[in-house]
Amino acid sequence: MIAEAGHYALVLALGLALIQSTVPLLGARWGDHALMNVARSTALAQLLFVAASFTALTMLHVVSDFSVANVFENSHSMKPLLYKITGVWGNHEGSMLLWVLILALFGGLVAAFGNNLPLSLRAHVLAVQGWVAAAFYLFILVTSNPFLRIASPPIEGRDLNPVLQDIGLAVHPPMLYLGYVGFSISFSFAVAALIEGRIDAAWARWVRPWTLVAWIFLTLGIAMGSYWAYYELGWGGWWFWDPVENASLMPWLAGTALLHSAVVMEKRNALKVWTILLSILTFSLSLLGTFLVRSGVLTSVHAFATDPARGVFILLILCLFIGGSLSLFAWRASSLKQGGLFAPISREGALVLNNLLITVACWTVLLGTLYPMVHEVLTGNKVSVGAPYFNLTFGPLCLGLMLAVPFGPLLAWKRGDLLGAAQRLTAAGIAALIAIAVLWAWTWGGATFAPLVIGLAVFVVAGAMTDLAERMALFRVPLGVAMARARGLPRSTWGSAFAHAGVGIALIGIVCETTWNSEYIGSMKPNDVAKVAGYQLKLDGVTQRQGPNFREMIAQFAVTLDGDELRVMTPSKRNFTTRNSSTTEAALLTRGASQLYISLGDTNADGAIAVRIYHKPLVLLIWWGPVLMAFGGLLSLSDRRLRVGAPKPAKAARALQPAE
Amino acid sequence: MTRKQRRLTMIGGSLTVLAIAAALVLNAMRDSIVFFSTPTMAAEKQIPPGQRFRLGGLVQPGSLVRGDNLAVNFSVADGSATVPVAYKGILPDLFREGQGVVTEGALDASGVFRADTVLAKHDETYMPKDVADALKKQGHWKDDYGAKPGAAAAAAPVQGASK
Numbered sequence: 127m128i129a130e131a132g133h134y135a136l137v138l139a140l141g142l143a144l145i146q147s148t149v150p151l152l153g154a155r156w157g158d159h160a161l162m163n164v165a166r167s168t169a170l171a172q173l174l175f176v177a178a179s180f181t182a183l184t185m186l187h188v189v190s191d192f193s194v195a196n197v198f199e200n201s202h203s204m205k206p207l208l209y210k211i212t213g214v215w216g217n218h219e220g221s222m223l224l225w226v227l228i229l230a231l232f233g234g235l236v237a238a239f240g241n242n243l244p245l246s247l248r249a250h251v252l253a254v255q256g257w258v259a260a261a262f263y264l265f266i267l268v269t270s271n272p273f274l275r276i277a278s279p280p281i282e283g284r285d286l287n288p289v290l291q292d293i294g295l296a297v298h299p300p301m302l303y304l305g306y307v308g309f310s311i312s313f314s315f316a317v318a319a320l321i322e323g324r325i326d327a328a329w330a331r332w333v334r335p336w337t338l339v340a341w342i343f344l345t346l347g348i349a350m351g352s353y354w355a356y357y358e359l360g361w362g363g364w365w366f367w368d369p370v371e372n373a374s375l376m377p378w379l380a381g382t383a384l385l386h387s388a389v390v391m392e393k394r395n396a397l398k399v400w401t402i403l404l405s406i407l408t409f410s411l412s413l414l415g416t417f418l419v420r421s422g423v424l425t426s427v428h429a430f431a432t433d434p435a436r437g438v439f440i441l442l443i444l445c446l447f448i449g450g451s452l453s454l455f456a457w458r459a460s461s462l463k464q465g466g467l468f469a470p471i472s473r474e475g476a477l478v479l480n481n482l483l484i485t486v487a488c489w490t491v492l493l494g495t496l497y498p499m500v501h502e503v504l505t506g507n508k509v510s511v512g513a514p515y516f517n518l519t520f521g522p523l524c525l526g527l528m529l530a531v532p533f534g535p536l537l538a539w540k541r542g543d544l545l546g547a548a549q550r551l552t553a554a555g556i557a558a559l560i561a562i563a564v565l566w567a568w569t570w571g572g573a574t575f576a577p578l579v580i581g582l583a584v585f586v587v588a589g590a591m592t593d594l595a596e597r598m599a600l601f602r603v604p605l606g607v608a609m610a611r612a613r614g615l616p617r618s619t620w621g622s623a624f625a626h627a628g629v630g631i632a633l634i635g636i637v638c639e640t641t642w643n644s645e646y647i648g649s650m651k652p653n654d655v656a657k658v659a660g661y662q663l664k665l666d667g668v669t670q671r672q673g674p675n676f677r678e679m680i681a682q683f684a685v686t687l688d689g690d691e692l693r694v695m696t697p698s699k700r701n702f703t704t705r706n707s708s709t710t711e712a713a714l715l716t717r718g719a720s721q722l723y724i725s726l727g728d729t730n731a732d733g734a735i736a737v738r739i740y741h742k743p744l745v746l747l748i749w750w751g752p753v754l755m756a757f758g759g760l761l762s763l764s765d766r767r768l769r770v771g772a773p774k775p776a777k778a779a780r781a782l783q784p785a786e
Numbered sequence: 787m788t789r790k791q792r793r794l795t796m797i798g799g800s801l802t803v804l805a806i807a808a809a810l811v812l813n814a815m816r817d818s819i820v821f822f823s824t825p826t827m828a829a830e831k832q833i834p835p836g837q838r839f840r841l842g843g844l845v846q847p848g849s850l851v852r853g854d855n856l857a858v859n860f861s862v863a864d865g866s867a868t869v870p871v872a873y874k875g876i877l878p879d880l881f882r883e884g885q886g887v888v889t890e891g892a893l894d895a896s897g898v899f900r901a902d903t904v905l906a907k908h909d910e911t912y913m914p915k916d917v918a919d920a921l922k923k924q925g926h927w928k929d930d931y932g933a934k935p936g937a938a939a940a941a942a943p944v945q946g947a948s949k
Contacts, residue, residue, distance in 0.1 A: 211933045360879075470795045482800055486807045493811060497819075507821060510840060514818035519810045646873055649856055699879075708879045726854075727876030736856055 129194050132182025135272040136223075139175040139230070140263035146233075147256030150249035154322075162245050165252035166237040172259065173234035180214075180227045183272050187214050193279035196220065196272040202285035202704055204675040212296035213286040218420065218436075219272035221299060225416070228300070228307040233259065236311060243332060250318030251311075256533045258310055261443045269436045285675060285704035294354030298347060302374055305344025306412040309381055311336040313409030314404045317451055320458040330392035330401065335763055337388060337405075341381045342759040348374050349752035360710035360725040362740045364639075364748060365743050367516045372495040373415030379488040380408040391479050394466045394539060397474070399459050406455060410448040411488075417444050418495070431547045472542040476534035485528040490519040526634065528582050531626055534590020535619075536596065550596055554588035569642075576641040579633065586630030590623040621762025625755045632751020635719070638744035645741070649734040659741035661722060664688045666694070668735065676700040678711075681726055681735060684695075685715060697724040701722070719746040820890065824826035828893075835893045841869060841901070842888040850883055862887060862899070869893075873901040 146168035153161025421437030565577035697713035725735025849861035891901035
């Protein structure tokens with residue numbers, strides 16, 4: 127009964143989406159307020175029905191109704207409640223349902239809080255949301271219905287893939303989807319602007335908070351996924367340049383570029399056409415990501431779904447939306463008026479450089495991701511493009527960008543003074559040089575390149591602080607005045623400083639982890655001692671334990687550093703009987719930002735266990751960086767300009783609307 | 787500066803960045819593309835020792851020998867040819883004899899494939915796509931390798947001792 131209700135709610139949501147995608151457009155064409163307002167109610171009703179459908183699926187998973195194919199294939203009655211719930215999106219059908227739920231959520235948010243938007247703009251935006259939603263509802267209902275019943279219900283389910291039974295995976299997909307799908311809003315705004323043929327600084331001011339929200343979630347989602355891979359997959363890697371990871375990185379890069387170009391558009395009314403194009407590209411890359419992940423088209427370590435019918439359907443959606451929006455762009459972009467002028471050396475110029483480098487870096491990632499597919503189609507040979515390619519292309523471009531980051535905020539709008547900016551960055555430059563010198567002295571004869579990159583990262587962090595110090599005139603005015611000025615600074619200034627510093631901090635973590643990571647791999651018997659990076663790890667013993675739906679072998683390691691007993695680490699290996707598969711649960715010991723990492727391998731006939739121990743210096747900075755970036759984004763989001771600056775709520779705005 | 791000059795500066799700057807990026811891509815593509823081969827293809831192409839490639843096939847039943855200090859030897863077969871593989875490190879959780887496997891490394895002078903990476907999928911029914919396709923092409927495909935549609939599979943590349 128619940129399954130049928132859920133299915134029915136989804137069909138109703140499709141119907142509402144179809145109404146939402148047509149009626150408001152007619153209303154906008156005829157200038158009919160009532161018809162335009164249909165968008166608002168359908169968007170809210172749609173959210174209600176998708177939420178009902180999603181709740182239905184969640185309930186089916188919670189009560190373990192194995193007469194539903196989706197529950198049977200991905201659940202088990204002994205599975206802990208938390209994983210019964212998160213298992214809803216741990217499979218293809220459920221994750222697509224989560225995708226449309228989030229799409230409807232964003233549509234509903236625009237409907238509920240978009241009162242200050244001009245009526246016709248809101249109608250257009252929601253109509254475009256309706257198109258996207260309708261396409262994906264059809265996709266779910268036609269190719270991946272999560273509510274299908276099995277004629278003769280089995281007694282027990284097949285259980286969720288054990289690697290996915292983890293709290294990291296509980297949080298990662300919703301976060302990632304909030305980011306991915308959140309970019310649909312800027313896409314809808316861009317398409318609406320193209321349809322209306324009108325775009326101005328206010329448009330950018332409306333779009334920016336939505337883009338920022340999506341970007342914050344995507345940043346956290348990617349960081350979360352990377353940390354999950356790090357501790358769950360058991361060999362301590364945190365980024366594989368896997369197509370599925372690239373699929374989330376590309377919208378992030380495009381979204382980052384979009385955030386920056388939207389600033390130019392909002393402040394200076396320039397780069398309009400480019401901003402529109404970026405909005406379209408960002409969501410197109412999100413759709414491409416969905417396609418890559420959901421169609422299983424690429425040989426990928428994340429190959430979660432392999433069904434050609436689905437691939438073809440998503441490919442159609444992809445072509446329709448990307449092709450359609452780009453054609454619309456080609457047709458209408460010329461109608462958008464040119465904006466303000468600026469010299470190449472200026473804040474705008476710096477943001478253009480940022481956009482240039484980020485989009486080009488994004489293209490190199492796209493090329494590397496799609497190359498194997500294209501190569502196979504053309505030649506029939508299978509190739510793989512691995513980490514070396516990305517390190518050699520994405521790496522240098524990013525380093526170039528890093529060098530420019532501290533200069534950007536110090537340049538004035540319209541016409542900047544590069545020399546002046548350089549002078550103000552002297553302190554940051556000196557800090558970087560000191561860092562390089564100290565590291566070289568400390569690791570004499572070791573890596574030569576790593577200290578340089580760390581110096582660059584220090585430059586970025588110090589540069590972000592310089593920007594703040596300059597703005598509050600620190601050391602030039604009395605401390606009290608500087609503090610008062612600090613409080614008076616716009617939140618977005620603080621936000622960008624934190625976000626830029628976050629980039630530098632993540633870079634320090636990445637370089638330290640990859641350069642000075644030390645490891646021990648060997649087989650150990652009880653009372654054996656392994657030495658890694660000054661730590662001594664003694665294997666005390668091995669015990670067995672029965673979990674809810676698995677058996678677990680736990681090894682105890684006593685960790686000592688210079689004779690001091692630190693802690694006992696307990697890595698384990700879990701055996702899931704239903705799927706006859708096992709997972710490795712790594713044990714982590716955090717010391718500052720560094721971590722000791724132990725994971726277990728096979729047990730030999732003589733009782734020795736294969737053990738992998740890593741010491742990863744400053745590895746946590748890799749994830750603290752993105753958290754700092756997201757925090758910066760949050761600060762920027764709370765800037766009063768984004769709340770107050772946009773035109774006043776609906777009634778006043780409606781009164782001022784010219785009759786079209 | 788006039789509008790035209792500004793625009794030219796912009797376009798010039800963009801082209802410079804694009805040219806640098808193109809150079810980087812071409813350079814990287816030359817060195818870091820890794821081909822996939824089955825044992826038969828490897829024999830036909832006579833891949834020289836030292837050239838990196840991915841070797842995929844089935845782990846020959848009965849060929850797995852564990853040596854000292856995590857050294858592992860096994861053979862990868864595709865029905866008509868066999869390549870001995872040497873690997874040092876921890877094998878992935880679902881590495882089994884008779885199952886599909888993809889390894890990355892290079893042949894040494896004596897014809898042994900020195901693998902530094904073993905890719906494996908965390909699902910007992912899973913057959914790596916490359917391997918399945920190659921086996922199908924060569925007519926060695928049996929349905930009981932059972933790539934069940936929609937079977938969820940996640941996997942991790944497993945790094946060997948060498949970094």
